[in-house]
Amino acid sequence: MRYALLDRGDRLSRELADQFHDMAEARGMVRDDKSPRIVVSIGGDGTLLQAFHRYRDQVSKVGFVGVHTGHLGFYADWKINELPELVELMSSTEPTTVSYPLLKVEIVTNGGTSTYLALNEFTLKSVVGTLVAQLNINDEPFEMFRGDGIVVSTPSGSTGYNKSVNGAIIHPHLEAMQIAEIASINNRVYRTLGSSFILPKHHHCDIVTDPEASLAVGIDHLILQFREVRSIICSVAEDKVHFARYRPFPFWNRVRDAFIGFDENDRESARKRPR
Known part of the structure; x- marks a missing residue:
């Protein structure tokens, strides 16, 4: 698995980037900034936009993965405490590709x-x-x-x-x-x-x-x-942009989480509500 990584540049993002590189190397993944298969973004949606424009000429060939370090990122599937799980899946699992216009x-x-x-x-x-x-x-x-x-x-x-x-x-x-x-x-x-x-x-x-x-x-x-x-x-x-999904994260769930808010208590209440 060839990957590239961009981080937001703040201390937390840089630390997470270093951790990612160490875990990726231990699992046999290869860092390739010129022709990666997966581009990982650590930061926020702005960081992923920068990653997209850096690899715009390869947009049909690469998949993007976002890790958010602050508030919920709309393009980011992963939280900072889930980094080991992400690296494990990237090194062992073929992702589902989701394409956006x-x-x-x-x-x-x-x-x-x-x-x-x-x-x-x-x-x-x-x-x-x-x-x-x-x-x-x-x-x-x-x-x-x-x-x-x-x-x-x-x-x-x-x-x-x-x-x-x-x-x-x-x-x-x-x-x-x-x-x-x-x-x-x-x-x-x-x-x-x-x-x-x-x-x-x-x-x-x-x-x-x-x-x-x-x-x-x-x-x-x-x-x-x-x-x-x-x-x-x-x-x-x-052309379309491609996101590498290692677990489902439906679009409307992203919208709900970003603008409305939803937690497990809300989910349990919805299940109990008479239909």
Whole structure:
């Protein structure tokens, strides 16, 4: 088993990383930072996003595993006290692969086209003032937006920024992307839908802005600035991200645990409740 590991960089994460390497070596696992089969993230969801972007060019070949060191990580299956169990399973068990859709973002400027993949979301804001943008769906005009910004999320990323601006949560087995507004301004000139909307695979959304505007572009945790942007094309990517699961952790359980909270007392009460 070839693996790579990224940690958050704090003392606890570094200590856990050292423990993982020692246990992995004792079980015959090989550390391979260039071409791993499994990429382990120790920290939080931000650490896993960094791991994803580091191995973006190998995304079809690797599986990701998350260990969270603080609050429950949405992408992380394992707690810090479960590290020995994880290493044992990785060294002896073939994991189940769970695949989630990714977002493809093509930014077309006068100098060419830059293409990015996002695991969570793409965000677009103006560097100065409000953002003004024409949104076209499948090359047909849809709406003229003015406001703080636009969020385009993957199904797994629908629980992040998208949710905070009242977007819906989408199960990641659905190959789709969601477009949500950030504080839109609606009047007779600028009229938007006023709610998020979901596009399936093989649809695309083009965002056209003033080419003179300076734009702040977010690709997950990465923040970039662009000028002379002719259009931004968002679509569901052909590639998917793969998570190596050594035990089941259903998506809706993650949502429940992250946003609602649930413990064994709740589970026992639910079992006793009359149906």
